[in-house]
Amino acid sequence: MVQIALTVPVQHEFETALREAIEQRVASRIAAQDATLWGPDAEPEASIRLSWTQLADASRPLVAEIIELREQLASKGLDRVVLCGMGGSSLAPEVICDTAGVPLTVLDSSQPDMVRAAIADGLERTIVVVSSKSGGTVETDSQRRAYEQAFTDSGLDPVDHIVVVTDPGSPLDDEATKAGYRVFRADPHVGGRYSALTAFGLVPSGLAGADIGGLLDQAAGAQAALYADDADNPALRLGVLIGVANRHRVDKLVLADQTRHGVGDWIEQLVAESTGKLGKGVLPVVVPFENAVNFNPSTADSILVSIGGTDAPEAQSGYAAALDVDLGAQMLLWEVAVVVAGRIIGINPFDQPDVESAKQAARELLSGGGEVPTPDASDNGIDIYGDGSTVDDAVTALLGKLDLQHGYLAVQVYLDRIAYADFAGVREVLAQRLGRPVTFGWGPRFLHSTGQYHKGGTPNGVFLQVTGTPAEDLAVPGRDFTFGSFIDSQAAGDAAVLRDHGRPVLRLHLSDIGPGLQRVRAVLGQ
Template sequence: MVELFLTAPSQHEYEGALKNAIDSGIASRIAENDPTEWGPDAVSEASIRLSWTGLAESSRPLIAEIIELRDSLGARGLDHVVLCGMGGSSLAPEVICHTYGVPLTVLDSSQPDMVRSAIADRLDRSIVVVASKSGGTIETDSQRRAYEKAFTEAGLTPTDHIIVVTDPGSPLDKEATAAGYRVFHADPNVGGRYSALTAFGLVPSGLAGADVGELLDQAASVQDNVALDGADNPALRLGVLLGVAHRHRVDKLVMADQSRHGFGDWIEQLVAESTGKNGKGILPVVVPFENAVNFNPSTADSILLSIDADDAPEAQSGYGIAIRAALGAEMLVWETAVAVAGSVIGINPFDQPDVESAKQAARDMLGGAGEVPTPDFTADGIDVYGAEGTTVADAVSSLFSQLDLDHGYVALQVYLDRFDHADFAGAREIVAQRTGRPTTFGWGPRFLHSTGQYHKGGPGTGVFLQVTGDPVEDLEVPGREFTFGSFIQSQAAGDAAVLRERGRPVVRLHLKDVPAGLRLLRTVLAGKGDE
């Protein structure tokens, strides 16, 4: 059962748009895998991206395989599951495992201290799931290489510990199969951000102990409903509301998740990467639990969304959403709703045309082809890039002064150890209070596989504050000419370069002493100068 509550400032306009969607048969055509809904330019991509609509049935054979493997590994004393994956390969398993109360270590970073910490944790009992749809994700390949070396040096056989999830025929599939790894194939006709109910979501979650069979049952319970062309279809209603709001430049989706850690992050990728292109898009803003009631600050260009709440919140814009459903059902509702919203907005929700640019810029810098940036100035042990002045406070104030106070947003992009510095995510609240504008927080390079598409392809209304830092100790990537430390610095600098090329204001602060730099930065972000 899905409980959905919606409010809109113009009920007449919303109901008219809903009637148009019903009359066009969009919901049934999506369910039937009709690729023509999003225009002729989208047909080639959409024709190979719609299999997610039937995953509640098509993924069912995986369940027995996962349970059998889990039991076999458990009998050998392997019970610590680590997931090496980025974006769609990691966000869904994280929320699935949290919902079912089972432990999962998610390694979705190239930060060397974070990689080293993960490898050092119960290596002899570790099951490492290496997940990459393309089979060429550099972060995941680097993590796999580091684990292979660690297992070998510990006298353990890597093929006894590493499980691979990838699309059939990918470079990773061919290499892993030849090396003797257990390989699970995902449905190649499902995009990464729609892959929660494929092998990418089910294998790591099931090995960790989540009831993935029940998850599919939950999705199956709403599958017929989300295919209906009628006002009782919650996905259709939700998608139309998102699209209608976007017409009025109400394009920030501020989410408060009161029950499921990580679900907002999963929605964030699905919505931002699907809609943020051609100068359009919806920006998700994940608000922590403590702000679930007041959504402070809320703005006139924001839709307020309460997850697992009883009623739609009151938004300044007039657009409010509350949704309550079992996880598998809600995932299918959101996937369908975003596909509907893409049609209303007028974009192809299945491509990501701007993601590759930052990857290429990072590769260029690693290979010596890109221009290595030099700091504009250094203050208090922090190198400042992209700003004039003499203090860190000057740099931050200069960036915030470029913020559009009607439609702008701030993106905090933090390329640090997420395990050790998780509490710095609270800086999002500080900046939101100071600026009065929607503020996002992304751990780099993880967000590059999520909101990165929106930042470069969506409306050019963001200002970007990057935070990088020296690792405690760098770590080599076996078989590569670069280290994890040089890789993550290239990713940050490459993304900043692409953002600047597209006219987005970017300031990067590189902390030479990370703990001391973060203490100073909290004060500076609050507007208290560099006292």
């Protein structure tokens, strides 16, 4: 069931845009992989990024291959699956497995305590899926090295425990093939955030025990409706809705995830990275339920979407929609909707020009080529990088820069997201305090998701970073940096790039994470 309701007086504009999309055969041309839909500037990229439209059929041969490997591994006692990957390589398998109710450990962090905990858990029965499209993702490469060292130190052969998913011909493909690892090569004509139904989504999910054949069936069953040049096409309607709303500075997409399976986090990356560029775009705000602040009450610049709900939500202002379809169908629905919206907004939905800037800044700091920031003040074990001599003053100064009509606050936390999961509750507290949209992201995970929007999207955000000294650092084998120095460089590098773009940033570094988080939570709740 998909419901879409318009609750502000632009009904005529929506209907006109929808009619134009139907007349121009936008949906069927997407299915036909027509790279001209987004204009001449986007055409070179679009021409090599549209194979996702036919994955429900193209990925079918993978199913038997993955199931056979799962059975082989199980016969050897390898029944714990760990996924080392970032962004598009990790978010889809996480939601697929959670929806299916099968265990999958997702290691998408360079935080040393989190890496160490993952490695220490059941190493002898662990199969590690190393997943990187480019093959050069530093987080994933570092995680792989750490696991290889741990297997070797325990007398285990890494070849028996590591499976690789990458693009053909990538550096990782070459290295893994030489090492003797089992390698799955994904379709290179699918971008990372559109890769849920490629080997990147299917291999770790299938090895963990999810019904990946059923997932493809769900997507295949939705294709006729989603590729139809018809007013009842839900993806076309949703994409036009988002695009038309964006013309009126309605640039927040508040997602109430009723499924509790993390599909909101997957949609967040798809929307933010696809649309957040050229000073434009749509900011996803993921909330856990419909009565969360930013959904109820909402703001005038928000579209409300309830995922897994049965009725269209009531919007105080803006737009409202309810989506309740199977996961495979919903993934394809959102992919079509986002590229339709991108066409109306006037951006290329397949590139991510501002993601690399933060990576480069981190690399410069790691190599000693950048200026390592020093605190502007310290307050009882919390270093302050920003205005204010106390944590209270610094937070007040940052929040005072928030545009109360159109702005948002992004909370970025570079800590162990498993050990400190409950800290995510500050999103609700801050949204209540500010009456404005507030997002929450775990670093460095969000750098491969909303990080693109933060730098390239609508320039109305303010940013609160929380970092901390790990309980114990961890070396990256074969590298001249540690996990601790790497995540510090990622946080500092991203902050520097945000400031270069004129974005207000406050960083709070906790020397003792437990007490420090209590203090920060208290200050944010004021």
